[in-house]
Amino acid sequence: MNTAFPLFTNFPDDDAFETIVIGGGPAGCACALWLHKLGVRAWLVEASDALGGLQRRSPYENLWIPGVMGHSGEEVARALHHHIHVIGVPCHLNSRVSRIEAADGGFRVRVEGGTERGHYRTQHLVIATGTQPVTGHFRQAHNVAIGPGYPMENLEVGNRKIAILGGGDNAFDQARFVLQRGAKSVTIYSRTPPRAQTVLQAMIPQARVCIGPYTADQASMIVNEEVFDAFGVMYGFEAQLPDGLDQDLELKNENGFIAVNRQGETVLSGLWACGEVTDYWHPCVTTSAAHGIQVAKQISLRLGR
Ligand SMILES: Cc1cc2nc3c(=O)[nH]c(=O)nc-3n(C[C@H](O)[C@H](O)[C@H](O)COP(=O)(O)OP(=O)(O)OC[C@H]3O[C@@H](n4cnc5c(N)ncnc54)[C@H](O)[C@@H]3O)c2cc1C
Structure with a gap:
């Protein structure tokens, strides 16, 4: 630069x-x-x-x-x-x-x-x-990316279980990119019905979408009692x-x-x-x-x- x-x-x-x-x-x-x-x-x-x-x-x-x-x-x-x-x-x-x-x-x-x-x-x-990007209570780490773009692209996702936290356009966009990069599975957690454009939601039928309250813990990498390899935090x-x-x-x-x-x-x-x-x-x-x-x-x- x-x-x-x-x-x-x-x-x-x-x-x-x-x-x-x-x-x-x-x-x-x-x-x-x-x-x-x-x-x-x-x-x-x-x-x-x-x-x-x-x-x-x-x-x-x-x-x-x-x-x-x-x-x-x-x-x-x-x-x-x-x-x-x-x-x-x-x-x-x-x-x-x-x-x-x-x-x-x-x-x-x-x-x-x-x-x-x-x-x-x-x-x-x-x-x-x-x-x-809003961090919630998370910190950027090798297995936690906050916000879209390079932080997510730098996350290792190949053959791994990924949780995306958030229900807006960025959450669904990033879930798609993670799947394209070879993630084993992607689960999107959204506290309210997803706000993402329907066209973005329709692009990833293979992603699991969990709507409702959830707790996500960075130390244990657990969301609602399920263990993940990496989190993508898309809180706007x-x-x-x-x-x-x-x-x-x-x-x-x-x-x-x-x-x-x-x-x-x-x-x-x-x-x-x-x-x-x-x-x-x-x-x-x-x-x-x-x-x-x-x-x-x-x-x-x-x-x-
Ligand atoms: C991953 C990603 C992809 C995107 N893709 C698109 C796209 O395809 N098309 C599109 O149109 N938009 C896209 N956007 C959105 C677009 O980038 C933003 O809407 C646009 O950059 C906002 O411009 P801005 O100047 O208001 O703020 P910013 O781009 O946020 O710029 C603010 C600047 O202020 C500086 N700054 C902050 N605080 C201080 C301070 N105290 N002192 C001095 N400097 C400071 C920051 O370092 C930064 O450089 C994307 C955004 C992201 C994150």
Whole structure:
């Protein structure tokens, strides 16, 4: 992965930015790209070592972006990374925003890690920190994968008994992939009638589906008194929020995501959010990127560009 972004060694520390965008997934990349092209001084800050967000977890072909075919999620992520780099959007990787505060008519963010750790002030702040798989009480391990994509693909499944916990699209998708990879059996545990699309459910008639309460124990690898070789935990996704936002309940909706209005702005003027962190319906690369673009346009209008 190319992480060779230009380094901003003479980083001004005061009011240097009109906008800081936190999170370099599809939403944050699209937002930062458009801000940059619209002439807004913007800085993209990403916690991991490459841009692309959740697409980096996906080895599967992404057939859902109109006009884009023949690329895996991971390749889509690499293309986003490359685009931001080539266009020259100021960006720092390995830089986690650990705290956000409202300050002096704008916002103050604390950045940890990377070469630019410190505090920065900005007029507008965009939260594009996306989501992470819900872990329940499980821990990622050699025999337990949490969330879809590479964690599941790295699980050894050949001729083994696999339990998939959860009843959504990802549970049924991953059950199918596990069977294709030679699992001896797959049992899906869903506390409520599965929410997965019926077409996905119909694709794996050989999977056993247990509906109702269950207890699953990682130490013994037992679900409802039955022993399994591996678990796939597909409990959905939850918002990733930097500290400061996390404690400010006013900014969150009933599901723990950031609440925004039609323009993508929170109840605090100048604090915006886009993509999956806002519970955007329906989350995918295209809607996340589109949301980021809408927010960029709103900010540029606010700044009179
Ligand atoms: C396995 C898998 C397969 C998928 N397949 C498809 C598909 O085929 N088609 C499709 O359209 N969608 C697919 N999706 C969904 C798609 O990837 C997401 O909808 C999209 O990535 C959401 O974009 P986002 O920018 O809102 O959030 P994310 O992609 O989650 O990006 C958020 C970014 O913010 C960063 N971040 C978080 N906290 C901080 C912080 N405090 N400081 C700095 N940075 C931070 C994260 O590191 C991350 O890079 C798939 C998802 C998965 C998991």
